[in-house]
Amino acid sequence: MLRYLIVLASLLLGSGLPVFAQSASKHVNSERMTLADAVDFVRPSIVQITAQIDPPPGPAGQDGTPAIFARLGTGFIVNAGGYVITARHIVESPREAPTEGTKRLFIRLASPIVDLPDGTKFRGAFGTTEAEIVDEDAQHDLALLKMRQNPFQGAMEKIQIGSRSVSYLHGVATLGSGRDRDGEEIAVSGYPLENVVLITTSGHLATAQAFDTEEVPGVPTLRMPNTADSYLADIHINPGNNGGPVYSVDSGRVIGVCVAYDPAPVVFGDRGHESVKVNNRPIDYNSGLAVVVPVRYVIDLLKKNKLAN
Secondary structure, eight states, rough: OOOOOOOOOHHHHHTTOOEGGOOOOOOHHHSSOOOOHHHHGGGGGGGEEEEEEEEEOSTTTTTOOEEEEEEEEEEEETTTTTEEEHHHHHHHHHHHHOOOSSEEEEEEEOOOOOOOOTTTEEOEEEEEEEEEEEEETTTEEEEEEOOOHHHHHHHHEEEEEETTEEOOOOOOOOOOSOOOOOOOOOEHHHHHHGGOEEEEEEEEEEEEEEEEEEETTTTEEEEEEEEEEEEEEOOOTTTTTTTTTTEETTTTOOEEEEEEEEEEEEOOOTTTOOOOEETTTTOOEEEEEEEEEEEEHHHHHHHHHHSSO
């Protein structure tokens, strides 16, 4: 398996089109961002993807089984119409769950960090809206979702913090264009390991030339490249990062979507690489290389759905 500069220009928001790197702000074009700048710039576009399974009601007079809630991964807003990109495999998982009942997908928008009068901070809260899957790109592991309540249209309730009324964070990510360069400084932000605050790790683009391979028909011992190319990033990710934006630190533009990490085999003291299994499942570990779907495939999916020029 292959393994998001928010620009709120009124013209583009009015049209609902995503903002591309060429229309980035003066700050982006004229100055190199620090990592902290880039995180702050991308933060409003990042969302958490969750699911809920509502089991069938129990017999008359009895309580039914409690709903099952799961944090699936991360996504990012790509259009002011309320559209979000994430990894297809994370939205596929609740559909494939053997549990009976109604399976619903949700998008959660984070609250801003607010300084409180007592010196503490308000953080870690989410506004939640149900989502529907609009389209999928199975080859590149992408899914396009739409929020039922559009925060850009004021459809989501605000947070009341004392006397202040605060909106949940929302903004359209800036999508890059062109081929990215090996060694480019990048970052990925999301909600790994069920964290309720945004977590960012950074590193470099290890290669923009990676690709998957597949068997040559009729010759199972021979493999050939397929068209589903990818990037590999020297960056550490964890479960929950999948579907999140991988972006340039210099500009804040999204260069791709985080979809997996490359596993590395367990190496024994005698240097053996034999496959080790527990309960018939292979053991491996995170190699430190993240698999990234290039942003051009996101743009293709948006164009297909008439959400980009």
